Amino acid sequence: MSNYSSYQIMMRKIADIQYASAVLNWDQESYMPPKGATFRAQQLSTLAGIGHELATSKELGELLNKLSEDTSLSEKEKRNISQSLKSFNDNKKYSTEFVQLLSKTISETFQAWQKAKADNNFALYAPHLEKLVKLKREECKLLGDFVHPYDALLNQYEPGSKTADLEVLFTDVREQLVAFVKKIAEKPQNEDAFMYLYYDKQQQWDFGLDLLKQMGYDFESGRQDESSHPFTTNFSPEDVRVTTRINVNDINEMIWSCIHEGGHALYEQGLPSEEYGLPSSEYVSLGIHESQSRLWENNVGRSLLYWKANYPKLKNAFPENLKSVSVEDFYKAMNIVKPSLIRTSADELTYHFHVLIRFEIEKALIEGLLEVNELPAYWNQKYKEYLGIEVPNDASGVLQDIHWSHGSFGYFPTYSLGSFYAAQFFVQAKIEINGLEAEIEKGNMKPLLDWLREKVHRHGKYYSAEELCIAISGEKLNFKYFMDYATKKYSKLYDL
Amino acid sequence: MSNYSSYQIMMRKIADIQYASAVLNWDQESYMPPKGATFRAQQLSTLAGIGHELATSKELGELLNKLSEDTSLSEKEKRNISQSLKSFNDNKKYSTEFVQLLSKTISETFQAWQKAKADNNFALYAPHLEKLVKLKREECKLLGDFVHPYDALLNQYEPGSKTADLEVLFTDVREQLVAFVKKIAEKPQNEDAFMYLYYDKQQQWDFGLDLLKQMGYDFESGRQDESSHPFTTNFSPEDVRVTTRINVNDINEMIWSCIHEGGHALYEQGLPSEEYGLPSSEYVSLGIHESQSRLWENNVGRSLLYWKANYPKLKNAFPENLKSVSVEDFYKAMNIVKPSLIRTSADELTYHFHVLIRFEIEKALIEGLLEVNELPAYWNQKYKEYLGIEVPNDASGVLQDIHWSHGSFGYFPTYSLGSFYAAQFFVQAKIEINGLEAEIEKGNMKPLLDWLREKVHRHGKYYSAEELCIAISGEKLNFKYFMDYATKKYSKLYDL
Numbered sequence: 004m005s006n007y008s009s010y011q012i013m014m015r016k017i018a019d020i021q022y023a024s025a026v027l028n029w030d031q032e033s034y035m036p037p038k039g040a041t042f043r044a045q046q047l048s049t050l051a052g053i054g055h056e057l058a059t060s061k062e063l064g065e066l067l068n069k070l071s072e073d074t075s076l077s078e079k080e081k082r083n084i085s086q087s088l089k090s091f092n093d094n095k096k097y098s099t100e101f102v103q104l105l106s107k108t109i110s111e112t113f114q115a116w117q118k119a120k121a122d123n124n125f126a127l128y129a130p131h132l133e134k135l136v137k138l139k140r141e142e143c144k145l146l147g148d149f150v151h152p153y154d155a156l157l158n159q160y161e162p163g164s165k166t167a168d169l170e171v172l173f174t175d176v177r178e179q180l181v182a183f184v185k186k187i188a189e190k191p192q193n194e195d196a197f198m199y200l201y202y203d204k205q206q207q208w209d210f211g212l213d214l215l216k217q218m219g220y221d222f223e224s225g226r227q228d229e230s231s232h233p234f235t236t237n238f239s240p241e242d243v244r245v246t247t248r249i250n251v252n253d254i255n256e257m258i259w260s261c262i263h264e265g266g267h268a269l270y271e272q273g274l275p276s277e278e279y280g281l282p283s284s285e286y287v288s289l290g291i292h293e294s295q296s297r298l299w300e301n302n303v304g305r306s307l308l309y310w311k312a313n314y315p316k317l318k319n320a321f322p323e324n325l326k327s328v329s330v331e332d333f334y335k336a337m338n339i340v341k342p343s344l345i346r347t348s349a350d351e352l353t354y355h356f357h358v359l360i361r362f363e364i365e366k367a368l369i370e371g372l373l374e375v376n377e378l379p380a381y382w383n384q385k386y387k388e389y390l391g392i393e394v395p396n397d398a399s400g401v402l403q404d405i406h407w408s409h410g411s412f413g414y415f416p417t418y419s420l421g422s423f424y425a426a427q428f429f430v431q432a433k434i435e436i437n438g439l440e441a442e443i444e445k446g447n448m449k450p451l452l453d454w455l456r457e458k459v460h461r462h463g464k465y466y467s468a469e470e471l472c473i474a475i476s477g478e479k480l481n482f483k484y485f486m487d488y489a490t491k492k493y494s495k496l497y498d499l
Numbered sequence: 500m501s502n503y504s505s506y507q508i509m510m511r512k513i514a515d516i517q518y519a520s521a522v523l524n525w526d527q528e529s530y531m532p533p534k535g536a537t538f539r540a541q542q543l544s545t546l547a548g549i550g551h552e553l554a555t556s557k558e559l560g561e562l563l564n565k566l567s568e569d570t571s572l573s574e575k576e577k578r579n580i581s582q583s584l585k586s587f588n589d590n591k592k593y594s595t596e597f598v599q600l601l602s603k604t605i606s607e608t609f610q611a612w613q614k615a616k617a618d619n620n621f622a623l624y625a626p627h628l629e630k631l632v633k634l635k636r637e638e639c640k641l642l643g644d645f646v647h648p649y650d651a652l653l654n655q656y657e658p659g660s661k662t663a664d665l666e667v668l669f670t671d672v673r674e675q676l677v678a679f680v681k682k683i684a685e686k687p688q689n690e691d692a693f694m695y696l697y698y699d700k701q702q703q704w705d706f707g708l709d710l711l712k713q714m715g716y717d718f719e720s721g722r723q724d725e726s727s728h729p730f731t732t733n734f735s736p737e738d739v740r741v742t743t744r745i746n747v748n749d750i751n752e753m754i755w756s757c758i759h760e761g762g763h764a765l766y767e768q769g770l771p772s773e774e775y776g777l778p779s780s781e782y783v784s785l786g787i788h789e790s791q792s793r794l795w796e797n798n799v800g801r802s803l804l805y806w807k808a809n810y811p812k813l814k815n816a817f818p819e820n821l822k823s824v825s826v827e828d829f830y831k832a833m834n835i836v837k838p839s840l841i842r843t844s845a846d847e848l849t850y851h852f853h854v855l856i857r858f859e860i861e862k863a864l865i866e867g868l869l870e871v872n873e874l875p876a877y878w879n880q881k882y883k884e885y886l887g888i889e890v891p892n893d894a895s896g897v898l899q900d901i902h903w904s905h906g907s908f909g910y911f912p913t914y915s916l917g918s919f920y921a922a923q924f925f926v927q928a929k930i931e932i933n934g935l936e937a938e939i940e941k942g943n944m945k946p947l948l949d950w951l952r953e954k955v956h957r958h959g960k961y962y963s964a965e966e967l968c969i970a971i972s973g974e975k976l977n978f979k980y981f982m983d984y985a986t987k988k989y990s991k992l993y994d995l
Contacts, residue, residue: 019545022538027522038720039738042518042775046734049515053549224534238542242535279538 006070007080011281013063014087018280020054022238029236031110033228033246044110051106058094067091079283082465086282096145105142108135109410116408117231123398125379132407133375136368139412143369153369156413160289161420163467166366169416173362175482176355176419181389183489184352187340190497195336200324202254210320211247211261214313218265218299219452220245221272232405233260233347235267235296240276240284243268254321255337255348259300266299267292269452273460283463289414291468293421294428295455301351301422302429302488303443303451307334312446338496342390344399352489355422356389361415369412424472426485428458431476502566503576507777509559510583514776516550518734525732527606529724529742540606547602554590563587575779578961582778592641601638604631605906612904613727619894621875628903629871632864635908639865649865652909656785657916659963662862665912669858671978672851672915677885679985680848683836686993691832696820698750706816707743707757710809714761714795715948716741717768728901729756729843731763731792736772736780739764750817751833751844755796762795763788765948769956779959785910787964789917790924791951797847797918798925798984799939799947803830808942834992838886840895848985851918852885857911865908920968922981924954927972 024047031043057063067088070076076084112131119128139156146155151166158164212227230246237243245264250256270292278284286292303309307330314330325333340350346357364381367373373381382401383394394400406414433439436450443451458475472480493499520543527539553559563584566572572580608627615624639648647662654660708723726742733739741760746752766788774780782788799805803826810826821829836846842853860877863869869877878897879890890896902910929935932946939947954971968976989995 015541016545019542020549023519023523023542023546026526027519030522030526034722034724036718036720036722036738036740038717039735042735042737042772045511046515046519046522049512050519053516221534222532224532226530226532228530239535239538241538242532244532276538 006066006073007076010063010066010070010084010087013057013060013066015280017054017057020050020057024050024054025236026238029238029244031113032232032234033230040110040114044107044114047110048103048107052099052103055094055097055099055102059091059097059099064091064095079465083282086464093146096147097142101138101141101145105138105410108138109408112410113405113408116402116405120398120402123396123402125397125402128402128408129375129378132378135407135410136375136412139410140369140371151366153366153413156365156369157416158413160411160414160417161468162288163469164288164290164416164420169362172419172423172482173359175486176359179482179486180352180355180489183486183493184340184342186499187352187493187497190499192341193335193339193496194332195339197324197328197332198254198336199252202251202257202321202324204249204251206320207249207251207254207257208247210317211249211257213316214258214261215245215265215268217313217446218262218269218448220265220268224272225268227261233264235264235271237268237271239279240271240274243271253348258337259304259348262304263296263300266296269299269455270295270460273456274463275461278463281463283465285464287459287462287464287466287471288468289417290420290424291459291471293417294424295421295459297422298425298429298455302425303448305338305351306443307331308440308444310334310337311444335496338493340493340497342392344386344392344394345403347404351422352493353390355419358415358419360385360389365412365415420468420480423480423482423485424468426488427472427476427481429488430484502562502569503572506559506562506566506580506583509553509556509562511776513550513553516546516553520546520550521732522734525734525740527609528728528730529726536606536610540603540610543606544599544603548595548599551590551593551595551598555587555593555595560587560591575961579777579779582960589642592643593638597634597637597641601634601906604634605904608906609901609904612898612901616894616898619892619898621893621898624898624904625871625874628874631903631906632871632908635906636865636867647862649862649909652861652865653912654909656907656910656913657964658784659965660784660786660912660916665858668915668919668978669855671982672855675978675982676848676851676985679982679989680836680838682995683848683989683993686995688837689831689835689992690828691835693820693824693828694750694832695748698747698817698820700745700747702816703745703747703750703753704743706813707745707753709812710754710757711741711761711764713809713942714758714765714944716761716764720768721764723757729760731760731767733764733767735775736767736770739767749844754833755800755844758800759792759796762792765795765951766791766956769952770959771957774959777959779961781960783955783958783960783962783967784964785913786916786920787955787967789913790920791917791955793918794921794925794928794951798921799944801834801847802939803827804936804940806830806833807940831992834989836989836993838888840882840888840890841899843900847918848989849886851915854911854915856881856885861908861911916964916976919976919978919981920964922984923968923972923977925984926980 027043027047027050031040035043067084070084071088108131112128112135115128115131119125140152143149143152143155149155149158153166157166157169215227216222224241225243225245228244228246229249231248233246233248235243235245245261245268247260247264248256270286274284274286276284310330310333314333318325338350340352342353342356343349346354349357360382363385364373364378379397379401386392386394386400432451432454436454439450442448459471462471466474469479472478523539523543523546527536531539563580566580567584604627608624608631611624611627615621635652636648639645639651642651645651645654649662653662653665711723712718720737721739721741724740724742725745727744729742729744731739731741741757741764743756743760744752766782770780770782772780806826806829810829814821834846836848838849838852839845842850845853856878859881860869860874875893875897882888882890882896928947928950932950935946938944955967958967962970965975968974
């Protein structure tokens, strides 16, 4: 057997363990009964330990070192090896004990967060989160060798990204977006009360499934379930699942979670399954992942053309609620810009203030300038400062998102990166795809999906995010694409 | 750390892997999209391999050998060690390659069985099953040292059981039950057409949940889902799940699967969670497991007293269907004895002919006297011989059950053993529990559950099946208890 084949086998085994953990996590978040939590945490910790042992084995290290000098490999194989070697060296910085402790702490913190959010009681969560933040600070030290300690965490989600670069980007966001949102605030607000009438759950569910089908989501390789925080997960490129959240008094939650998670899922379903376990079957970065969900959600889903195709179906499902609402009214309602409490239901523009706040808080937490017990007050102050709103309680404030309970610090910035990549990619899609807008208006999403498959999905992790962005659009990430898109769209919507 | 503590830690880790596999299996049978099958098979195979490596590690072997000579251990600890040492030695007979091949073949055979059953096409299943039967024959050789090769498989489900003993038992079944069923067949049949009216799915579902609650099933440590073949599974003693099957044109399927799986689940929920991973937290044998489901399903659930408590609720849920049906009519209808095609919906008596047929077929398959391609014809001939019925197609014939696709040969006999143990235990329960029948009639199942917890559940695997049976009833398994129960009940029902 060739060294490369041995490498493939080892990587597949590691992937098997990681995907098994993903199944246990998915189950934990969708179906597991409450008392199952303790043993589940232990089981996940055991799997994490085994996965880590395999990912840092002497055998794998030797093989990777040998292969990294093998000049007979193809370009793709070489990239796989160099990326796997980098992961191997990163993984070696962790002890198995640390990995297991982290996994167990995460499961416990997640359980505590669920209770804390339900009971609006930050104190239930705080001691667990404190433990977790300590571990993450320790993790930054273990990983070492970064200009800023937070860089170490950023790199787990967005390889190559830097705190310093994000500071520049978020300065643009702050300056340009704040000014623009202020101009909007001076204009009369559009009507959206009809979004909050009673919308039957089953009808919503069926409509969401239709949207997913139309996008090209393959239900033979996936399924949709409900969860309190919508997410996409995959257990192979042929088992990619989404969850949605349905609120019978707000049609928005289902619509945007279906399209958003659908976008993520199309990316995963488009990754090459024959490369299972290797970097070439993996997504580039979370920023690029988010570019896929945001492109569908915002650039496509929040456009008038998209609803010209889909609004008649929605109106048919809910004739009473929407009888006097035109597609233009519906389009205006879904694009209301207005500072709000909850990130996941924020509009396209103020959304980035939520991310900005997380970025500042996480940086301070990791730097040790902020402690967990100070979080609620600090959070509320930032929301006052950037969004001009009072946070009425922690459940809709600092407790709103699942991420920190998962130990995901450094994750939030990728949400903004994703939106900005999406705007840049979509400009290019419109140039390259003949009659794209007319196809969307007809409800034919195939040309766009084919383009994304060709430009993004099929490459796996072959390109870095920056390389991919250049390959697609001819330049590095540039905030101006997003700002141009926003200015054009919202100037028209608000008659600026 | 003491040797015993090290042993506990190792065993917990092995259990974590086994339970992780159980989650992946549960998902495979309940929620996994069809294309997920291939990678899932690979993931399960990897987990099986890792579990096997841990369960046969030199370290564990040395520890068990040391501990087996440690006289300072308690009686319970000693039993744990001797049972774990036996499992260790059994596991050592398998290579990791064999375990992984078996796991992968099982997943593939299961997928093939699903398709074959849906399409009524045995040929889709046959090549996979052939491969699996070959592996099982090989397994018998690996395990070696049994009087009959089939004993090796029987022992995986019912430790200590022998083909020779089962032959004696099934001779009793054949002689006594066949004669009794013949007498019944000469009598006029009871009415049960109302069982097959349209019964709304959601109403059935809710009624089933009520039955489970009444039995004492803890929904904080479990949940119910749907599947094509109802089963109970657990991922710890605090996460014990059941599935049910609902047929809107047959109220029987939901009722009997809920009570049956509920009985299994109560056993698992009653096992000591503090002993997680050790034999003392495990069930005795599948025969004893089945005694718990059968006791609830037949001795309790098919009694008139049980329905005196529950029929008013059912009638309330389906007033139209049941308006002219008295509880006595309902009781008679649920106890109709009539040879039929499908094991899981067979009555209490002819049920054992289905098991008898499986026993004879499995024995012949393992002996090599029968091949997979001969199965459908052989099956149909046996059904003619023992049940006097023609099998119209393989889907309701040889393809009806999931077990063989799981590689579970030697499993079926435990179904009959379970019914016979149940009859024997229930006689004792009635002697020991003050006013048991009156409590059941009131819908109070707690005294019975408490008795089962005390007599069976809390002991884990401390006793063997035979020891447990003697501890409870003062004697070994005796078919006469079942035959007495059957004679008394059905003589009255059929006026013999």
